[in-house]
Amino acid sequence: MRRLFLGILCLLISIFIHSSLKWELKTWITSPLPRPESALILSGEFAPLMSDFFLVKAAVFYGNAINKAPKKTLWFAKVLYLASYLDPYYFEPYWIAGVILPWEGRVKGAKVILNRGLKYLPHNWELPFYLGFISFYFEHNNSKAAHYFFQASKLPKAPSYLSLLATRLAVKGNETPVAIAFLQTQLKNVKDQGLKKRLKKRLHALEAIYFLERALNKYKRIYGNLPLRLEDLVNKHIIAKIPSDPYGGKFYLTKTGRVWSTSNLH
Template identity: 35%
Template sequence: MAKAVKIISLFLILFFYLNVSFPNLKHERELFLKYNFIDSALPSQFIKPLSLEFEGLCSDFLLFKFMTFLGGRVEDMKKNNSKYPKYIFSALDTITDLDPYYWDAYYFAQMFLAFNNDPEGANTLLEKARKYRTDDYRPPYYIGFNYFYFLKDFKKGSQYLMKASRLPGSRYYFANLAARLAVYSFQHRDGIIFLEEMLKETTDKRAKKEFQLRITTLEILENLENKVSEYHKLFDIYPVSLKELVKNGLIDKIPDDPYGGKFIIMQNGRVYTTSDMVMKRKKK
């Protein structure tokens, strides 16, 4: 009996201690991971031989690690932190070396690199996708989009979109888009069409929300620019501010920027937003 009591009390003491130490450990690990998380990827020259015959499995694991790493850092990434695009590129490069057909990885390249000031990096990876996924219209479509939207190279943009429009599964408007691009400069409508395409593909709720927000903003921008050119037709000058559009009854009120910024008119009559389509933190 006494022995049983001893064992139970010892167990209880240990259990109590575990309860005390576990939150401590959790706290310490959180601190450790916050400052020491390895945001680097081993180059494929090492990973490939190391993974033996499990290259596909390794690519899945690395992509999973990549997703969990970025999951909590999407907000930080927008703060012009130059370290992240570098990590994103090297991680995705390694993953696509292990499995060069892996569309998820290329999709992330477009989502995180192109939309975070590194369209060239995204295009480098997407070129790899083009080499392997020869029947897939998406790689040339994304490259083309990056050329005209981010790099303002309309000629190359239209060339890639043309290539995309010839591949199976491509949408009917690709060819039109490519043709128009060769002639006109960028219009917001093209961005909206592209984002709607991306929206259809994603199952990620966060990404869906982000795309939806961007589409809404682009639609507002498009609408405002149309009104500005209407104003230009009427008065032969560009309005100095959006208030003039309200004054002249072209719009009811200045719309709110979903990202929390303000819409302004530039001298060339184009409308921009002060938020730069990055979510402004609400003041507490």
């Protein structure tokens, strides 16, 4: 009886200590990552399962938007690379790398992951499509973007508008509407509510920018030059008011005549 009592007491002590330990989701998610090669060897035949595990980590990280510091976004890029390295035929890590990474300032990382994906999933039109979008929107390299869009348009199940888009790009850059179309396409494929919410937020911000860009074009047509500030659009009654930035920033006109926000859309 005394032994049973001592046993229960020890168990209660350990439960009490465990409950008082601070377990932080933040530390669990962004814990140091192994080298891809070591992870592959250690997981052996269970590498695809480990790839799933690291993708769950990436999803939890992004869903919680824990930290936007450059070090954390580097971790995010690394965990996606690791997931794609452990199971190179798994589409999802490439998809997140294509749709989310560049917006987090990790254009180079996204390109590395996607280029690796081209080798393993050569019949998937979405990978060259993402690479094309990155070249176009983030690197302003229209000829390269057109090349990727053409490559994607030739693959099975590719939407018919891709070849048209490629031709249009080869002629003239029209960044914001293309980015809006890109996000709208992605929204149709997303089921996860957290991710959907974040993509929608970005879409609203881009729609506001596009609205201001059209107003600027109208101003230029009437007055022959661009205004000095966005507020001039309201003063000259071209628009009723400047739309608000869903990220909490304020839209302004850059020296190059581009509409951008103080929030950097983060």
